[in-house]
Structures are given as structure tokens and as C-alpha cells.
Amino acid sequence: MTPREILVLVLAVGGVFFAVVAAVGLIRLPDVYSRAHSSSKSETLGAVLALSAVAVSYGIGLEALKVVFLLTFMFLTNPTAAHAITRAARERGIEPWTTEDDR
Amino acid sequence: MIEQILLGAATAFVLVSLVGVYRTVTGPTMPDRVIAINFIGSNVVIVIALIAAAIGEPGALDIALVYALLNFLLSISISKFQVDSEEGVL
Numbered sequence: 312m313t314p315r316e317i318l319v320l321v322l323a324v325g326g327v328f329f330a331v332v333a334a335v336g337l338i339r340l341p342d343v344y345s346r347a348h349s350s351s352k353s354e355t356l357g358a359v360l361a362l363s364a365v366a367v368s369y370g371i372g373l374e375a376l377k378v379v380f381l382l383t384f385m386f387l388t389n390p391t392a393a394h395a396i397t398r399a400a401r402e403r404g405i406e407p408w409t410t411e412d413d414r
Numbered sequence: 415m416i417e418q419i420l421l422g423a424a425t426a427f428v429l430v431s432l433v434g435v436y437r438t439v440t441g442p443t444m445p446d447r448v449i450a451i452n453f454i455g456s457n458v459v460i461v462i463a464l465i466a467a468a469i470g471e472p473g474a475l476d477i478a479l480v481y482a483l484l485n486f487l488l489s490i491s492i493s494k495f496q497v498d499s500e501e502g503v504l
Binding site for chain 2: 312315316319320323324326327330331333334337338343346347350354357358361362364365368369373374377378380381384385388389391392393394395396397398399400402403405
């Protein structure tokens with residue numbers, strides 16, 4: 312095990328872990344807004360860790376620059392898309408889940 | 415060794431994406447389905463990048479970049495054109 316292999320393994324396992332956390336939130340949470348929160352934060356962190364594993368596996372070069380550009384783009388656009396979706400849901404009149412409702 | 419790690423991570427991301435398929439089928443409202451499809455699209459971008467690094471073909475990174483752009487454009491356009499708001503959705 313070289314140090315590069317250990318770093319790639321740690322980053323890939325972290326990315327898969329946060330993707331699984333986002334999937335559990337997408338199943339279990341009761342509301343549109345809470346599901347958007349889960350799919351925004353956890354999925355963005357999992358994507359950043361997995362793409363960091365790809366960049367470390369390439370090393371210094373043009374391919375690593377492309378992967379870092381993709382990582383920055385996803386880091387900016389994924390929360391923006393979640394914000395737009397939740398704002399459109401609010402404009403449509405979907406009410407948030409409160410404690411008076413049953414599951 | 416690095417190729418096996420990256421292919422295993424890609425397999426795990428494909429299995430996680432099936433959860434998004436469940437939420438897309440049984441979502442009570444339309445924004446639920448848009449959120450689930452955004453989730454699936456992000457996972458597909460990650461899987462394309464991982465497989466491009468594993469099989470040693472860097473041309474697929476351009477495909478991943480264009481797919482991320484189209485995923486963002488899909489979410490924004492669906493959110494913009496399903497409501498008639500004065501301010502927009504952003």
C-alpha cells in the first residue's frame with residue numbers, strides 16, 4: 312500500500328458514506344423541504360470527496376485540473392439547484408410538515 | 415489496486431442511485447421527483463468520473479462535465495417554468 316493508494320481509499324470510502332447518508336435521508340424524512348436539505352448537503356460533500364479521490368489518483372496534470380474544475384462546478388451548482396426547487400415548491404403552495412400532522 | 419478501489423466506489427454509487435428511483439416513483443409531489451432526479455444525475459456524474467479514472471480514458475471527463483451542466487440546467491428550468499412568479503426562482 313503506497314500513500315497514494317491509502318489516500319484514494321480513504322476519500323472514496325468517505326464519499327460513499329456521505330452518499331449513503333443522503334440516500335437514508337431521502338427515504339426517511341417526511342417533507343419536501345427536509346428531503347431537499349438532505350439531498351443538498353450530504354450529496355454535495357459525498358460528490359466532493361469522491362471527485363477528490365479521482366483527482367488524487369490522476370496526480371498532477373491536465374486531467375486533475377479538469378476534475379478540480381468539475382468539483383468546483385458541482386460545489387457551486389448543487390445547493391443552487393436545491394434552493395430553486397424549494398422556492399418553486401413554496402410558490403406552488405406546498406405546506407411544510409409540522410408536528411400536528413401524522414407521519 | 416487503485417483501479418479496483420475506484421470501480422468498487424462506482425458500484426456503490428450505482429446501488430445508492432436506486433434509492434432515487436424509489437423516491438421518483440412514489441414521491442407525493444412534483445418537487446420530490448425533481449429532487450430525486452437531481453440526486454440521480456449527480457451520482458451519474460460521479461460514476462462517469464470514477465470509471466474514466468479506472469479504465470484510463472480521460473476523454474470521458476468532458477462527458478461528465480457536460481452532463482453536470484445539463485443536470486443543473488434541467489433543475490433550474492423545471493423550477494422556473496412550473497410557476498408564474500414575478501421574481502423568478504433564484
